[in-house]
Amino acid sequence: MAETTRREIMLGEGSGTGTGQDLKVGMGPAHPAMHGIIRIIADLDGEIIRKADVEIGYLHRAFEKDCEVGGWNNAIPYTDRLNYVSPLINNFAYASAVEKLLGIEVTERCKYIRTALSEISRVCDHLTCIGASAMELGAFTVFLYMIKAREFLWELVEDVTGARLTISYGRVGGVKADLPDGFEAKVRKAFKETREVLDEVHRLLTGNRIFMDRMVGVGALSREETIAYGITGPLLRAVGVPYDVRRAAPHWAYDRVDFEVVTQSDGDNYARYLVRMAEMEQSMRIAEQALGTMPGGPINVDFEGRPIDPAAYVDQGKQGKTEGLLLVPLRLSPNLEGQHRREWNRVNTADKRVALPPKESTYGSIEGLMNHFMLIMEGYGIRPPAGEAYFAAEGANGELGFYVVSDGGDRPYRVRCRPPCLPPMAALHRMIEGEMVADLIPTFGSVNMIGGELDR
């Protein structure tokens, strides 16, 4: 009876008699604890969520339709904006799907680069997820620490790609450019700092009374339901299923590195937190191994002959003074403008139907120029044979799949992205129904919804 009285104080006289005076509350689309714009319409019985309806689509920007109007490589910048916290994985997964459709292999060194950079991105993603959800529970310090660590890692990404967020670094058949000089040492330094931050966060959160009260047993989903909802990634591993695309169907260089698939058994928010924390350490291990055993060795910048300025190079090429030009190395920034032939060939496939030639060849020889033209001109470009392919990579939130269909033309006929955070969002109402309104916040945080890939 005490409960009835409390309800009456909260909702007015007569509300405790079960006459359907439940309160309907709309949370979002713009709510401070919503990590993007989504809307949850909840039927409340006092503080308890009885029924929830999740509405998405506020960030829909026609990713799949846009991919159909440009060439195959034109979709790369759009994939940056899918999961914008770990865009490198999207780039590489899309490129790999098209490569599967073409039936080509990328170079060994390119596979290692993709592996190492994907893992750095995964750490960024998990840092953001844990930092933001801890902040919503009042642990602002954790957020600042984790964003600091992410900053170190984004500096690495910037070093390689020239950008921090919209990196557009992947290419069908390779990557935009080789790694910069001394990259491995920088990675080790950044990882050292990140490990210190993780250690601090462990001491702040793991075992913290307030944090555990909000996380343990909250937002749990059973193993059967998690599978039936098609949920993958940290949420699936938190219920004890050791499914990881990196282990189940190793792509890139994942079959040559040593790592553990971390699992927990409870399936609640705390288990998800523990899985993510442990996965960051595994990701750093993978990145270190991939960089340490990368084929092709360190980048040798000493060329015979004098490097010349790109502008002068282009001028001479346009004037037809190409004799001997092909042999002169070009002085280019390794990550912004392009690369020397030697590094270029090391990270890009030798298939001339797919990868652009290095700039020396484009400006220095007629064959290179023709090759460049055939890939750039309208109506030419990359032309996979008619068919379809599905490629799955392990994104930060789970299985990131690209299903590409070609009609034999120079544009994708259909690009479908299987967003890893859509299944958990579809199951979100099952996680929050029957729990308190305040529990919605950590549960929603642990799902790690990324509007870009959810709404596409």
Add this chain to the structure above:
Amino acid sequence: MEGAAILDRLRARFGAAVAETHAHRGDHTAVVEREAIVDVLRFCRDDAELRFDMLSDLTAVDFLKFPGREDGPRFEVVYHLYSLPHGHRVRLKVRVDEDDPVVPTAVPVWPIANWLEREVWDMFGIRFDGHPDLRRLLMYEQFVGHPLRKDYPINRRQPLIGPKT
């Protein structure tokens, strides 16, 4: 289980309901008759040797402008299944005509089909018979048309819907 063996098993069990099978770039595909799709999905999920317990993805393709397929059935609804115990994949397809774009729903088999089918309805205008709540998923209710159809122009603008004043 090898992809070819999965297709053999489906053909042996369902006979003519499996209209066509093929493999491309290591992906194995079975084209299934529309009437049989729910039975096939259920068999894929429950059969001890297949055990496809996860519906990875459900989407559709519009073949209106595909060279050589302009006159055939316009849409294909595509199911990607994955088996956690066995680690294998298969792709199932159902072909539907423009005049009668209806497919039986897979929601009773996998709850995730709810949202994925809503998205296909939203983007392609393919209805799912028996779906409990077939609303648009990504676009808003007032949106006219289905944007991923090939005859929906990419530059068409529709009025933005705001709160009623």
